[in-house]
Amino acid sequence: MRYRSQLWGIFSIAVACLGGAGVIWASGAYTVPLDDVVEPAQDGHMLIPLPQSVTWLDGDFAVGTDVPIVVADDPAPADLAAVRDVNLTLATFGIKSHVIRASDVQDPKGAIVLGQAATNPWVARLLPTAADASSALPAEGYWLWATPDAVVVAGVDPRGTYWGAQTLRQLLARTDQGVVVRGVKISDWPDFPLRALHMFPSYESDRLHLKIVTDVMAPLKFNTLILQVEQSKWDSHPELWTSNAASKEMLVKLAEAARQHQIEVIPLVNLFGHMEWAFRGGNNLSMSADPAKAYAYDPLNPASYAFAEQILSEVIELFHPRYVHIGHDEVRMNGPIPTHGRPFGQVFVDEVKRLHDYLASCGVGTMMWADEALKPDVYPYLSQLPKDIVMVYWNYGDSATYSDMTKLQRLGFPVLAAAWYDPQNIEELTRTAKSYQVQGMVGTTWAGFFPGMESLYRASRQYVAYVLDAEFFWNAYGRNRAALPYDPAAVLSSLLSLVPRSVDYQKLGFSVDLKRVANANAARLLGSVVVERRIDGFNQPRGTNQLIVYTPAAGRSTTLTNKWGTEVSVENGRITAIGGNNRAIPADGFVISGHGEASSWLVDNAVLGARVIISGQTLRLITDDKTEPYTDLVALPRGVQRLGGIRFDLIDPAQNGGLDAVAVQGDVPGDSGLPARVRIPVNHKASALWFLQSATHRLDTLAMAGSYTVIYSDGSKAGVPLLYGLNLIAWNDRTNVDVRDPSVWARNGRRLYALRWTNPNPDQPIAFVEMSAGYADTSLVLLALTGVE
Numbered sequence: 001m002r003y004r005s006q007l008w009g010i011f012s013i014a015v016a017c018l019g020g021a022g023v024i025w026a027s028g029a030y031t032v033p034l035d036d037v038v039e040p041a042q043d044g045h046m047l048i049p050l051p052q053s054v055t056w057l058d059g060d061f062a063v064g065t066d067v068p069i070v071v072a073d074d075p076a077p078a079d080l081a082a083v084r085d086v087n088l089t090l091a092t093f094g095i096k097s098h099v100i101r102a103s104d105v106q107d108p109k110g111a112i113v114l115g116q117a118a119t120n121p122w123v124a125r126l127l128p129t130a131a132d133a134s135s136a137l138p139a140e141g142y143w144l145w146a147t148p149d150a151v152v153v154a155g156v157d158p159r160g161t162y163w164g165a166q167t168l169r170q171l172l173a174r175t176d177q178g179v180v181v182r183g184v185k186i187s188d189w190p191d192f193p194l195r196a197l198h199m200f201p202s203y204e205s206d207r208l209h210l211k212i213v214t215d216v217m218a219p220l221k222f223n224t225l226i227l228q229v230e231q232s233k234w235d236s237h238p239e240l241w242t243s244n245a246a247s248k249e250m251l252v253k254l255a256e257a258a259r260q261h262q263i264e265v266i267p268l269v270n271l272f273g274h275m276e277w278a279f280r281g282g283n284n285l286s287m288s289a290d291p292a293k294a295y296a297y298d299p300l301n302p303a304s305y306a307f308a309e310q311i312l313s314e315v316i317e318l319f320h321p322r323y324v325h326i327g328h329d330e331v332r333m334n335g336p337i338p339t340h341g342r343p344f345g346q347v348f349v350d351e352v353k354r355l356h357d358y359l360a361s362c363g364v365g366t367m368m369w370a371d372e373a374l375k376p377d378v379y380p381y382l383s384q385l386p387k388d389i390v391m392v393y394w395n396y397g398d399s400a401t402y403s404d405m406t407k408l409q410r411l412g413f414p415v416l417a418a419a420w421y422d423p424q425n426i427e428e429l430t431r432t433a434k435s436y437q438v439q440g441m442v443g444t445t446w447a448g449f450f451p452g453m454e455s456l457y458r459a460s461r462q463y464v465a466y467v468l469d470a471e472f473f474w475n476a477y478g479r480n481r482a483a484l485p486y487d488p489a490a491v492l493s494s495l496l497s498l499v500p501r502s503v504d505y506q507k508l509g510f511s512v513d514l515k516r517v518a519n520a521n522a523a524r525l526l527g528s529v530v531v532e533r534r535i536d537g538f539n540q541p542r543g544t545n546q547l548i549v550y551t552p553a554a555g556r557s558t559t560l561t562n563k564w565g566t567e568v569s570v571e572n573g574r575i576t577a578i579g580g581n582n583r584a585i586p587a588d589g590f591v592i593s594g595h596g597e598a599s600s601w602l603v604d605n606a607v608l609g610a611r612v613i614i615s616g617q618t619l620r621l622i623t624d625d626k627t628e629p630y631t632d633l634v635a636l637p638r639g640v641q642r643l644g645g646i647r648f649d650l651i652d653p654a655q656n657g658g659l660d661a662v663a664v665q666g667d668v669p670g671d672s673g674l675p676a677r678v679r680i681p682v683n684h685k686a687s688a689l690w691f692l693q694s695a696t697h698r699l700d701t702l703a704m705a706g707s708y709t710v711i712y713s714d715g716s717k718a719g720v721p722l723l724y725g726l727n728l729i730a731w732n733d734r735t736n737v738d739v740r741d742p743s744v745w746a747r748n749g750r751r752l753y754a755l756r757w758t759n760p761n762p763d764q765p766i767a768f769v770e771m772s773a774g775y776a777d778t779s780l781v782l783l784a785l786t787g788v789e
Helices: 077-092 121-126 158-171 209-217 248-260 276-282 302-319 344-361 379-384 399-410 423-435 460-474 488-496 522-526 597-605 628-634
Strands: 023-025 031-034 053-056 066-071 096-101 112-115 142-146 151-155 172-175 178-181 184-188 194-199 224-228 264-271 323-327 365-369 390-394 415-419 440-443 509-512 530-534 547-550 566-571 574-578 589-594 611-615 618-622 639-643 646-650 662-664 677-684 688-695 704-712 717-723 743-747 750-758 766-773 780-788
Touching: 031 677, 066 077, 077 096, 077 112, 077 158, 112 121, 112 158, 121 151, 142 158, 151 158, 158 172, 158 184, 194 209, 194 415, 194 460, 209 248, 209 460, 209 488, 224 248, 224 440, 248 264, 248 302, 264 302, 302 323, 302 344, 323 344, 344 365, 344 379, 390 399, 399 415, 399 423, 415 423, 423 440, 423 460, 440 460, 460 488, 488 743, 509 646, 509 677, 522 628, 522 780, 530 597, 547 597, 566 597, 574 611, 589 597, 628 750, 646 688, 646 780, 662 677, 662 766, 677 780, 688 704, 717 750, 766 780
Parallel strands: 023 677, 066 096, 066 112, 112 151, 194 224, 194 440, 224 264, 264 323, 323 365, 365 390, 390 415, 415 440
Antiparallel strands: 031 509, 053 184, 142 151, 142 184, 172 178, 509 780, 530 618, 547 589, 566 574, 566 589, 611 618, 639 646, 662 780, 677 766, 688 750, 688 780, 704 717, 704 766, 743 750
C-alpha cells in the first residue's frame, strides 16, 4: 500500500469553473522562443568505460567533410573492423571518410591514423611511445592521441586498435566550430583479459542479440559472449524443438557478427542439472535422475552421456569454439541425485571428468559453473579434476562471501567471476576479483529462456547492468557506482537506438511558461513518499520471500542470515546502511532482512536516511526532506537547460513562491489538496511537444496514471493517455527502468523522463494543454513543457 504525502506549499492561482469543478487555469501565460530545441547530447568527453589514463588537451581535431583514415599497407582484419565502426559514427555527423594505405601518405596532417606501430609506420612516427618496447601496455591496450594536427589510435595488438577506435567514436562531438575529436592523450588497457556477457539466444536474436553484440558489446569493449544454446534447434533431437527457439542458422549469424566485432563466442550447454529442456514433452525420461521431477540426468546412466555428446558434437561443429561451458549449476536444487552408495562428490567429479575428456578429444576446453563444486561434500574431490577446467564463480550476494573463489584458485583452476544486475554486486565482486587476480568477469542475464525485444522492458534492469559491467570489467577502480557521471539506462537506450532519433534537431521551438500555473514543489512532492509492507516475523530464521526484523531482543550480535538476500540497518528511526547479509544488530535499532521478493522490495524502496516505522506487523518507509530523493530534486538545474539534448525551462522555486511544478491529484478528489485538472495556456502552433514529467508512486504496468488533452484554438481536442510503464515512470521507480522513453536527468538511480508527443494537427494552434488526474494511486507531476515548431 502507498500513501500520498501532504503537499507542502500553497496555491497561488485561482480556481475557476471552466469545463467542470476543480479545474485550475490562468490567463496571460506565454511561450518563450528557443533555438535548436532538440540537439544530440554529444560533447565528446563522456568515455565509457573510463580509460586507465586520460589527459584532456586544449586543442581539438577538426574533422573534415571527407576525412582520411590511414591504415597499414596490409591491415589486420581488426583494423578494418575499426575503420568500419568509426565510419558508422562519422556518418551520424554527416561526415564521410576515405581509407589510405600508409605508403601512399606524404603528410598525415588532418588525418586519423590507425593501427599498430609494427605495421603502420605513421603510428610509430606520430606516437613514438607506441613503438617503444619499454612503454608496452598489457594485451588489448592502446594509445590514443588527438591533437589539432592528427588523431592517432595505436594498439599494442589488433584488438587494442579496435578498442581504441571505440573510444575514438565517443570522442566525436558537434561544436560551434563544427565536428571535432576532443583533444586528448589516452593510454588504456583492460583490467581483465576476459570480459563477457552471458545470454540466451531465441527466435528473435536477429532483432535483439545481434543488436546487443554490434551496438552494445563492441562499443563498450566486451570481448566474449557466453551463449547458452541448449534449447536451440539441434538436428539430433528435433523432438525438443520449440517455435521460439533459435535456429542453427541464427546461431551462425550471431557468432559471425561477434567475430567481426572482436568478440569470442563460448557456447553453453546446461548439463547434469537444470535439464528440464531435455525432458520436454516427456522425452528422454529414461535418463532422468528422477522421472517424477525430470530436472537432472542420471550421471551413472550411459544414456546420459550419449545424449550429451550428441548435442555437444553439434555445438562444436557449429561454433568451432575454444571452450564449451557445460553448466552444472544447482544440480541438486530439485532433490538428491542417485549415487548407488557412492559419495556424491566422487560421482560429480567423475561426471565432469568424462565430459571434459570428451571435449578434449575434440580439441575443445571445458568451462563450468562453480557453485556445486564448492559444496562441502564436493570440494574435497576437486583435486581429481584436470586443472585446465575454467571455473565460473557466480555470486549475486554481498562481498563477505566472495573469498570463496580463492578456494578454486588454490587448487590451480582458472577462475572467472560472474555478477548479475545489482550495481553493488557488480562493483564489489569485480573489485574483489581484481584483487584476487582472476582471469575475467561475466555479466549474467536471466531474462527467460527465449528472450525477445519485449524483455528489454520487462527485465530492463538486467540489460541496463551491461553498461555497469562494461565500466567495472574494463577499469575496476576507475569510477564509483554512486557517483557515475552518466545514467546507465540512458546510455543503453542511446546505444540500442530504442528512442527513435528525433526529427527535431536544429529546429526552432518554444518553452511554455508554467510559472503562473505551478502549484507544487517537486522536491517535496516527489521526494516525500511512503511505502509499506507486511512483516513476516521477528528474530526468527529468514525463509523464502520473507521480510524479517531482527532486534536486540534476538540475543545475538548479527542476524546470522545467509548470502541470498538484502538487509537494511536502522538506527534512531532512520536507515543508516543498505545491502549485504548477516548484519550487526544495532543496540539502538534493528535490521530489516529480506529474501527473494522481500529482498527486491527492499532494494527498490530502501533509501539512506529514510524514516522507518513499525506498527504491529506493518513496516513503513518514509522519505522526506532528509533523504536522497528530496535533496536530489533540489539539485535539479534551473532556467533554460539542455537535458538529454532537449531544451527545457525549469522554474526556480526560490523565485516563484516555492513552486516549480504542476501537479494533479491521485486516488480520489482532494486526497492531497491537489486539483483534478490544470489547464495550461499555450497559444502556439507545434509539430511536437516534449513533457518533462514524473509521478509520485509506482503503478502496475499500463495502469492509467492520468492524461493530457491538447485543446486547439478551434475547440477540437487530441488526447494523450499516460499509461504507467509505457510513457510515464515515477521518479523513484527503480523496478521499471523503461528504456523506450529518454531519461534526461538522473541522480542516485532515480530518473526524470521526457515524453515526446507528435501533434496530429500541427497547422492548428494549440490553445491549451489540460492535465488531468487518473485517480490511480499516484499523482502526475509536470516540471517543464517544450514545443517544437
